[in-house]
Amino acid sequence: MTTPPAPRRRFGVDFATVLASPAVLFGVAVFLVPVIVILVRSLTDPSPATYADAVTSDIFLRSIWTTFRMAVCVTAVCLLVSYPYAWALARGPKAVRIVLLGAVLLSFWTSTLVRTYAWQILLNNTGVINSFLIDSGLISDPLPLIRTDFAVYVGMAHILAPFTILTLYTQLTSIKPEVEQAAASLGASPTSVFWRITLPLSLPGAAAGGVLVFILSLGFYITPEVLGNSRELYLGSVIVQQIQVLLNSGTGAAMSIVLLVMVVAVLLLVGRFVGLGRILGIRRGDR
């Protein structure tokens, strides 16, 4: 690794700052401004009572529970599935790594809607899996796959797993082989090298990927709606209903702010344990 040259300063402004400023301006214009508009609207359309409407809405409170439960489960599934995948990606033979990397990137690049409907085609009562099982005589009635929590978790985990796979992969490849070799040379068995060296060193990657997946799944609603049961209500759908159907933009805005506050709270809470910088990919000094 080469050390990048120290930033050159001219007229007191560092060139990197100049280069980054359009991106910063863009970020402020398309992200910060709308968030402020939503915040203002939640307080003024028609009054801060929108928050009272939001938090006393039985539907909204239930959707928070449903959504958080879904997000926790999806994060757990993602991490469980991703760890062996990322490990094989980081340590496997070259051919395996190429296939695995190709698979995860192809999936990552495919539209969420396409992947959601693909799962519907697989899991429907008349879908690929059930038709195959029924045609081959293994079952006579279709398995209850679609419109279940199972379908939601599988579909969501498939869509979001690339985030955990890629963060874990990065973390695993950053573990210096010398560290594992040193442990082995001191007599540690491969299992204890894994449990005592590799796994602890890869945990920040798991935390970073897990937080990403958790936060992203809080805002998802098309996938759970298409694959899940219509009795389960998700935060996203409830906010959309307020704004587009009931035309209560203020209440919808208040609900969005509540969601945003919860996301920030989760970030801060996790940040206390693993460091926000790691999750956001900023590392202080030379690691």
Add this chain to the structure above:
Amino acid sequence: MKKRHAIAALTSVAALLALSACSSSSEAGTSTAAADGELSGSVTFAGYGGTGEEAARAAWFDPFTAETGVEVLNDSPVTWARVQEMVAADNVVWDVAQGGITQGVEDNPDLEMIDCDVVDCAAFDDAAFPIYPQAVPLFTFSQVVAYNTDTFGDDAPSGYADFFDPSVEGLRLMPSIGGNAWAGQLEAALLYDGVAREDLYPLDVDRALSVIDGIKDQMVIMTDDGQCISQVASGEAAMGICYNGRVGLAADEGQPVAAAWGQQTMLADYIYIPKGTPNLANAQALVAYIVENQGAIASQIAYGPINPNAPVDTDSPWLSYVPTENAEEGDQAPIVPDQTWWTENFDSVVEQLTAWAAS
């Protein structure tokens, strides 16, 4: 290092140029009617896209352009929330918008008045759906009980009597709550429960839901009503409350679907003009053209005209799927949801249904 800076600077300039090329030069569009009534420029019609938009283009938009020289642009999907946003932001880009009536259309500050000097308002005097000062009937469509003909074979469902009967097996699809709040289906549930037609309103939503409770385990509420007919055609669902036009299209393609027309929910889409449109004269002219030529839509898709004076081409292949051509009699007559009651109670019904669905 100097050279590197120069390259970086050049790259940024090139990137900026590329970006500015991306922003379209949409200068066209603003038009004003000249003193002699000549129209020019364009008019933007916001609808729902898809086959409905294609049909409207063939029936109305292209002929209107041919007659007046005004180009008709399309945008979709239309939502009343966006109309409100545009008017509030004083940036109205939709000149004519399509939709059901879930908002005031008499003196709504977000809407222009329909100019009855341009539009033939009197045409709707005897129509099934009235004209309002700020909204003009566009066409009728309906929600019918669509069913899979392979699933049922010779024992075809007769309509809601089978749909609400728990002993009839098979998955049922109900429309999304946000769409129409089950206007028409709640009425049908009450009729099924023995309520007389004249006693339907005010709707007893609790009683209607107690009927639907019976099939709650055999029922799915759709997220996207467009999925209805494909789910019925694939056999994933046995029956669904689908739009008549989609049933017509699917049956025409040879898919195993048919419609039970009894107690079809007869609905009307309206068109209105958002307040402050820069193309007001074009918008009024387009509305007038559509009213006059309303029957043309039935040649393109299974929608029916509402203007009784607008002739329909009797050779249209869609006629057998047009709601008004399939109106049954007596108990099975179409259900026309009461606009006044629904406008007043829409929000509370949506909330009640959402809570019921989640319980």
